[in-house]
Amino acid sequence: MLEVDKREAALLRSAIHTWQQEKLITEEQATAMHQRVTVRSTDWQTISFYIFIAAISCALMAFGSLVLDEKWIEVIRKKLSLTDGIIAIIFAGISTLLCYQGWRRSRHQALYSLNRELFWLLPVLSIGVSVVYLGKSVAYLNGNYGAFWLLAGGIYAALGIRLHSRLLWVSMLLCLIPAYVKLTYYLTQNGPWFLGMNLPCRMALLALLLIAAAAIMRRTRVYTPVKEITWSGGWLLFMIAGWLISIFGNCGTWQEWQDLRQVHLLLWVVIFTAQCAATLLLGLRLKDNLLRDLGVIFLLLDLYTRYFEYLWDHTNKGLFFGILALSFWWTGKWLEKRLKRKAEAPR
Secondary structure, X not given: OEEEOHHHHHHHHHHHHHHHHOOOOOHHHHHHHHHHEEXXXXXXXXXXXXXXXXXXXXXXXXXXXXXXXXXXHHHHHHHHOOOHHHXXXXXXXXXXXXXXXXXXXXXXXXXXXXXXXXXXXXXXXXXXXXXXXXXXXXXXXXXOHHHHHHHHHHHHHHHHHHHOOHHHHHXXXXXXXXXXXXXXXXXXXXXXXXXXXXXXXXXXXXXXXXHHHHHHHOOOOOOXXXXXXXXXXXXXXXXXXXXXXXXXXXXXXXXXXXXXXXXXXXXXHHHHHHHHHHHHXXXXXXXXXXXXXXXXXXXXXXXXXXXXXXXXXXXXXXXXXXXXXXXXXXXXXXHHHHHHHHHHOOO
C-alpha cells in the first residue's frame, strides 16, 4: 500500500488514468493501482503552511511592538545621539546583510521552499524601517509621502526580480498602491479629482497599467512568478475598482455622493456588469482560471450590491437571506466539482 498526501495522490491517479486511456495498462490493472494508493490522514504540508502563517503573524506583531511604536529606537537614539539619517543607514546595512544571506540560501536550494520564501519577510521589514527614517530625516519632502512609498516599492521590485522572491514582489505591489494614491493627492493638493478622476477611477487606471505591464512581461524572460503575481494583482485591483465605481461613480466627495440620486449611477452599474461579463468570457477564451473565477465572483457581488441599493427596503429579508444561502451553497458545490474534476483529469 502506497501512502501519499492529497497532491501526490491526485498526480498518481491522473497518471494511472492517462496510462489506461493510452492502453498501456488494462482496466483491471488501473483499478488495482487505484486501490494501492491511499491518502494520509494528516496532511503535513497543510499543517506546515499554517505554522508558517502563524510565524508570519507573530513576526508582524513583534515588528509592530518593537519598531512601529519607536520606543526602543528612541531609547537607543537618545543614548547614542543618533539622527534619523543614521538610523536609516543602519537599517539599510541590516537589509543588505539580510538580502545577502537570502541570496546565499537561494544558491544552495534551487527549488522553491516556503521556509526560504518567508525569510524575505525580514528584509522587507528592515527596508521599510530604513525608508521611514530616511523620510523623517528630510521631513518627507514637505509631506510628499508618496515618494517614499514609491522608493520602497522600487527597492522591493529590484530585489524581487534579482533575488527571485515572490514576497518581495508582492511587497512592491502593496507599496505601489499607496504610493500612487499619495502622489496623486499630493499633486492635486488633496483635491478630490486627479485628471478628472476620483479615487476608484484612478485605481482602475493603475490596474490597467499593471495588466499591461504583466502582458508585456509575459513576452520576456522575467522570473515567471513575478509575471503571474502582477497579472493576478492587476486584474484583482481592476475588478475591485470597477465595483467601487459602480457604487460611487465619479463622485469626488462623500457629500456629493449622498446628494446624488441612485438612478444617476445606473450607467456605471451597466459598465461594471459588462466588465464582469467580459472578464468571464476572456477567462474562458484564454483558459485562464483566475479571470473566469473573478468574473463569476464579481458578477455575484454585483447582483448582491444592486439588491442592497435598490431592493433592500422593498423585499422580505428572510427571503433574501434564503436566496443568499442557496447561492453560496451553489457556488461552493460548483467549486467543489471543479476542483474534483481538476484532480481527476489526466495531465
